[in-house]
Amino acid sequence: MGQAIKKNKVEYIDRVHGNSKGWITRSCIDENGYSQWHYKYLELKETDLTGENIYITLNTFYKPCRRLECIKELNFVYIDLDYYKTKYTKEQVIMNLESNYFNKIIPATNYIIDSGRGLALLWSINKVPSQALPLWKAIEEYLYNQLKEFGADRQALDATRVLRVPGSINSKSKTVVSIIDEYDYIYDLREIQKEYLPELKPKEKKKGRPKKVNYVYRERSLYFARIQDITKLCELREYDLRGHREIILFLYRYYLCSFTEDVQKALGDVLELNGMFTYPLKENEVIRATRSAEKCYLDKNKEYKYKNETLIDLLEITEYEETQMSTIISNKEYKRRNNEYNKNKYKEKLKAEGKLSKKEEVKLRREKIKDLLAEGLSQKEIYSLLKISKRTCVNDVKFLKEQGLI
Numbered sequence: 001m002g003q004a005i006k007k008n009k010v011e012y013i014d015r016v017h018g019n020s021k022g023w024i025t026r027s028c029i030d031e032n033g034y035s036q037w038h039y040k041y042l043e044l045k046e047t048d049l050t051g052e053n054i055y056i057t058l059n060t061f062y063k064p065c066r067r068l069e070c071i072k073e074l075n076f077v078y079i080d081l082d083y084y085k086t087k088y089t090k091e092q093v094i095m096n097l098e099s100n101y102f103n104k105i106i107p108a109t110n111y112i113i114d115s116g117r118g119l120a121l122l123w124s125i126n127k128v129p130s131q132a133l134p135l136w137k138a139i140e141e142y143l144y145n146q147l148k149e150f151g152a153d154r155q156a157l158d159a160t161r162v163l164r165v166p167g168s169i170n171s172k173s174k175t176v177v178s179i180i181d182e183y184d185y186i187y188d189l190r191e192i193q194k195e196y197l198p199e200l201k202p203k204e205k206k207k208g209r210p211k212k213v214n215y216v217y218r219e220r221s222l223y224f225a226r227i228q229d230i231t232k233l234c235e236l237r238e239y240d241l242r243g244h245r246e247i248i249l250f251l252y253r254y255y256l257c258s259f260t261e262d263v264q265k266a267l268g269d270v271l272e273l274n275g276m277f278t279y280p281l282k283e284n285e286v287i288r289a290t291r292s293a294e295k296c297y298l299d300k301n302k303e304y305k306y307k308n309e310t311l312i313d314l315l316e317i318t319e320y321e322e323t324q325m326s327t328i329i330s331n332k333e334y335k336r337r338n339n340e341y342n343k344n345k346y347k348e349k350l351k352a353e354g355k356l357s358k359k360e361e362v363k364l365r366r367e368k369i370k371d372l373l374a375e376g377l378s379q380k381e382i383y384s385l386l387k388i389s390k391r392t393c394v395n396d397v398k399f400l401k402e403q404g405l406i
Contacts (some may be wrong), residue, residue: 026044077192
């Protein structure tokens, strides 16, 4: 690791969010409780981040809303170490990491930040969209499991997490949050996966049951897709969910608990989604209607792991709405997408081989017939010249007349 470099607030924001396109959340905890605001990068640079208990998100959102399904860019992987809960001192933890962990069991960190009562380890990654969240989460889990000995915080593994800003003050420890060490490198998410989680190959198909890490990865991928579909359905119905409010909030809470493993954040997001409804439920009604979702998650009960057909029936999803869904689709919609995929793949193959599709061949042939008719050739002369059947020529001429092209 290189010599620690002190960075002021602006330099840190530049390094972390200089190329960010999405919204960044800044939050604060004071005597009035928790508050948060949303900024674009240039606006954030101008805000005061030097007060007490100032936090920002390292990942960004496509709208000013700090919820999982609103993730736009994943910029960092991170772990919070509450070493004060272990037998180690801060110096012992850092020495142990540098001697026995970095580039051996885990990648070397880009930042080690002294947060006042713990350490924040940050790994900078090339930006990836929200579709990479299941892989991001799998890497977070791996890092957490390797660093539990040093007080890794399981509640700090979600992609919407806010972290303390260097230069701000931790009111509990009365110390300034500071960068201890820095490593100037940007990882690829797949680079970390290949180096430290080689068994995680989501597209590999083998006989027999998948390894546990692969199974968990696939299951999380499904949960995240379900979360996206639930919010997409709300958008499509313009948040008028009368008749389905309870079941939508229940499913949303269950999938959030299962993906994030953070029951408190899941409940907060459920209440926030309810608040967006045209006709929201009362808070106590939301909690009561969705309480069993959290219980099922904690009990590892798969009772509510509904199949697509059941979800389509429960939520009365229309055929059009299915076309906008990621995974909650019928067999009919699945076949439609598969046919479209195969059709596009065939077109790409023809294009690569310098060939025309059937539709393109017909269009080109009709254009030739149109030009030859304009030159005064008879239909017999045309089908003889183009080496096509008389019927084909007659049908093409009929089509051109119907379209007003001749």
